[in-house]
Amino acid sequence: MTDIQDRFCPKCGKPSKNNGLCNHCLVENTPWVTCDNRVTHIHCPSCGATKTVNTWTDTSRERADMAPDIARSAAHFHKDVKKADIAVDIRDISINRSRATLSITGVLYGEPVEKTCTVEIVWQREQCDRCNRITGSYYEGLVQVRADDRDLSPYEMQTSAAIATQIEDTLQASGERLSFISDMNETRDGLDITLGSQHIGVMIVQAITAQLGGRYTTHPKLIGEKNGRQLFRITYLVRLPHYQRHDVVAIDRIYAEVEQVDSHRVRIFDLHIGKSRTVNADTIKRLIGNARNAEPALVTYLSHDSIGVLDPVSCASVELRVPPWLSVKAGEYVRVLRDADRLVLVR
Ligand SMILES: [Zn+2]
Ligand SMILES: [Zn+2]
Incomplete structure (x- = not known):
């Protein structure tokens, strides 16, 4: 055992608890x-x-x-x-x-x-990477939303734009600064969305086709080179299906509502018998309208297999067969679309 009192600081000569400088001198030296x-x-x-x-x-x-x-x-x-x-x-x-x-x-x-x-x-x-790209009109991705052989409906236009904005918010919040929308335009052909990164492009087209159906194709174009890396600009072309969900169509001698569209197969709800089934797209004869745009029509009477409704435009009383899926009382409203001079009951 060493006696503490035996140790002295070599600098100030006072007793030291250390094997060398005392704490005071140690602090002055540090x-x-x-x-x-x-x-x-x-x-x-x-x-x-x-x-x-x-x-x-x-x-x-x-x-x-x-x-x-x-x-x-x-x-x-x-x-x-x-x-x-x-x-x-x-x-x-x-x-x-x-x-x-x-x-x-x-x-x-x-x-x-x-x-x-x-x-x-x-x-x-200093201008940041993102503002630099936006002011320089630099972009990496372009999403083009189009419909197959028809115009985009207002619903598809709105839904696509809302999906894109929501994905931008999510990616920006997660720190993906370059995943921004630099421009979004409704054109004669459809909706064009200009993007700062390819990642946001893929996310947007996947979400749009998941919600509205259809398919997308990817078209890269070499635009140059940076730090030895090739730079591509990618156009994502979304092709929405010819028929949309809730479209009411004529097939053979019945009406049906479109429930889901894959590339060539369409699942329909048969409005005559009240059952769903899948048909080939080319068996559909024509489009009547979309159930989202149906008009309300007042039910004036009800017998066991028919109802009387007031045509909302002409106010004439029309008798219609009651389909098995409809449950309604007199004085209530049903939803109708128009096929020439016929009223078509929809869900
Ligand atoms: Zn000391
Ligand atoms: Zn900035």
């Missing part, structure tokens, strides 16, 4: 904190995103809110410092400069330590 003279903060003047090393990140924080954290990042502590604390006072000098005073305290080898340093914050502006 650079326990260093401060950078300046820190540069890069932000995008258009969207406010901030750049760290080479990565842009979206932020909603204001300059006054970020400044203390940026100033604190200038201080670097020795690993043995405990209870480190930094109080920050910020003075804005100009639009591009702030001066921060850091009052730094801590405990090193049991001794309290403190220091003050001044850090200049440089607020640097």
Whole structure:
């Protein structure tokens, strides 16, 4: 056992608990904190995103809110410092400069330590990767939504646009900054959506075809090279099926409502017998309308297999056969489409 009193500090000569310098002299010899003279903060003047090393990140924080954290990042502590604390006072000098005073305290080898340093914050502006692409009209993907041998319906137009916007929101929130929509246009042919990345293009066409049916094809085009990598611009062409869900069509001598469309097969609900079945698309004779656009018609009477309804346009009373799927009372409304001068009951 060594007697503690036998050990002395070689610098000040006072008793030391260590095998060498006492704690007091150890602290004086240790650079326990260093401060950078300046820190540069890069932000995008258009969207406010901030750049760290080479990565842009979206932020909603204001300059006054970020400044203390940026100033604190200038201080670097020795690993043995405990209870480190930094109080920050910020003075804005100009639009591009702030001066921060850091009052730094801590405990090193049991001794309290403190220091003050001044850090200049440089607020640097730089257009971010995303704004750069948007202003430069740069794009990687183009989604074209078209319908097979007909115009896009307003419902398909709206649904496709809503799907695209929702996917953009999700990808932006997850940090995929370049997955943005730079342009969306309703054209004579359909809907065109211009995109910043290919990933968002694939997500959008998959979601549109999942919801509205149809298929998509991919058409890449080489547009150049960057850092030895070939750059492609991809057009995703969505072809919505000729028949849409809820279309009411004539097949043979009956009417049917379209429930689902694959490439050439159509599942229909037979409005005559009230059952679903699958048919070839080419057995469909013609389109009557879409059940979404059906008109309400008042039921005036009900007998065991027929009902009387008032034609909503002519107000004439029309007698119709009651299909097995319909359950209605006199005084209620049914939904009808028009096939020339006939009324067609729909669900
Ligand atoms: Zn000493
Ligand atoms: Zn930006």
